[in-house]
Amino acid sequence: MVDKTAICLPALQNLWDSFAVANDSLRLLKINKENIIMKTYLKLHLFPILFMLTSTSISAQTNTSNPFGLVYGAALTENVPGRVNIHPVSYKLNGIVIAANVYTPANYDTTKKYPAVVVAHPNGGVKEQTAGLYAQRLAESGYISIVADAAYQGASGGEPRHTDKPVNRVEDIHGMADFIMQYKGVDTGRLGVLGICGGGGYTLKAAQSDKRFKAVATLSMFNSGEVRRNGFMNSQLNTIQERLKKASDARTQEASGGKIIYAGVASITDEEIAKTTTDLYREGYIYYYRTHAHPNSTFLYTMSSLLDLMTWDAATNMDLINQPLLMMAGSKADTRYMTEEAFPKAINAKNKELFLIEGATHIQTYWKPEYVDQATKKLTSFFGKNLQGITNK
Numbered sequence: 001m002v003d004k005t006a007i008c009l010p011a012l013q014n015l016w017d018s019f020a021v022a023n024d025s026l027r028l029l030k031i032n033k034e035n036i037i038m039k040t041y042l043k044l045h046l047f048p049i050l051f052m053l054t055s056t057s058i059s060a061q062t063n064t065s066n067p068f069g070l071v072y073g074a075a076l077t078e079n080v081p082g083r084v085n086i087h088p089v090s091y092k093l094n095g096i097v098i099a100a101n102v103y104t105p106a107n108y109d110t111t112k113k114y115p116a117v118v119v120a121h122p123n124g125g126v127k128e129q130t131a132g133l134y135a136q137r138l139a140e141s142g143y144i145s146i147v148a149d150a151a152y153q154g155a156s157g158g159e160p161r162h163t164d165k166p167v168n169r170v171e172d173i174h175g176m177a178d179f180i181m182q183y184k185g186v187d188t189g190r191l192g193v194l195g196i197c198g199g200g201g202y203t204l205k206a207a208q209s210d211k212r213f214k215a216v217a218t219l220s221m222f223n224s225g226e227v228r229r230n231g232f233m234n235s236q237l238n239t240i241q242e243r244l245k246k247a248s249d250a251r252t253q254e255a256s257g258g259k260i261i262y263a264g265v266a267s268i269t270d271e272e273i274a275k276t277t278t279d280l281y282r283e284g285y286i287y288y289y290r291t292h293a294h295p296n297s298t299f300l301y302t303m304s305s306l307l308d309l310m311t312w313d314a315a316t317n318m319d320l321i322n323q324p325l326l327m328m329a330g331s332k333a334d335t336r337y338m339t340e341e342a343f344p345k346a347i348n349a350k351n352k353e354l355f356l357i358e359g360a361t362h363i364q365t366y367w368k369p370e371y372v373d374q375a376t377k378k379l380t381s382f383f384g385k386n387l388q389g390i391t392n393k
Helices: 010-021 022-027 033-038 040-054 130-140 164-179 198-209 224-228 237-255 270-275 281-293 301-308 337-345 369-385
Strands: 085-094 096-104 114-120 144-148 186-196 215-219 324-330 348-356
Touching: 022 324, 085 164, 096 130, 096 164, 114 130, 114 164, 114 198, 130 144, 130 186, 130 369, 144 164, 164 186, 164 198, 164 224, 164 301, 186 198, 186 369, 198 215, 198 224, 215 369, 224 237, 224 301, 224 337, 237 301, 270 281, 324 369, 337 348, 348 369
Parallel strands: 114 144, 114 186, 186 215, 215 324, 324 348
Antiparallel strands: 085 096, 096 144
8 A cells, every 4th residue: 555645745756757657648637747746635645546547558557357467568368369379388497397478479370380589587577577568579470489487486486486596597598498499380490589687688698608599689688797796887886795795694594594585675665766766776666566566576586696696797708699689778778888888799799789769768668668669660670580580381
């Protein structure tokens, strides 16, 4: 329940900017923003109204009634013959049960051959959020796509829960390729991969060695190792050794059978969200904990995972990528620097391109229709060219 008394005037201004821009339906109300901010009564009641209005828009709001648990806009609600369908599946990867969704294109015919795309979800995300949105959009363009919850996360198995080690996330991508290449109708010679946010960094690493991927794309790439080590925008350079010591102590405690220690954010108030200064985290909290919340999604990860995360970097060995490469980022994304750091290092990539989605922030590429449309159009063009089209055989 929203704590209405906790919303101060500056917070209300920020919240309006976050939600009103995202919801075209608000324009129909002809609400004057300045008057709302000045009136105390409306100040106390506007925020719940914004939530109600936002939940009706195509921008995708949490919909717990969706039979597949999907929380993105225009999500599938049923499987209809002749249309794009979703198929919940599971498989084992290194002894861990992985939960995934496979999307098949309209008029899917197992006797024909289709290109396929593996989609890796963001840090803290699950298959029912933005990764599912892009998997569905790719299926609408004629691809078979797969998106899986990372091992130890979401609906997939693995203990301790919320372990977040790069080696596991990269292996998840290899595992999705293993599974989808055996799926009926998949042309194994036309396999692409798309990674979003943290999944983008892990996609770069997976593609360095896995040449089953014939085309590689990232969206709003987040270099998990760099950020966990240096802090976002290099804001924690002075505490690297201190944080490594905490991670080491946490591992010692785990090994002795003690309580698992977690880093990250388990929950956050509206006031705390409004006071968050970076677009990535402020909009991320709204996306993951408010508008697109899913019970399996969390910002928590085991403290001991930092031992692996802080010594890892998505941008190393980029010269090993010799496949066509597309890296996309919002022009206004405060994470854009990570894409721009990694891209020049891919000196052997074929047909590489850095594509900026004009006006978009990092999180807006997850859900905002105009930016999702731009990204999808670019992806279908890129995969269509580099996976030799989508003509069925």
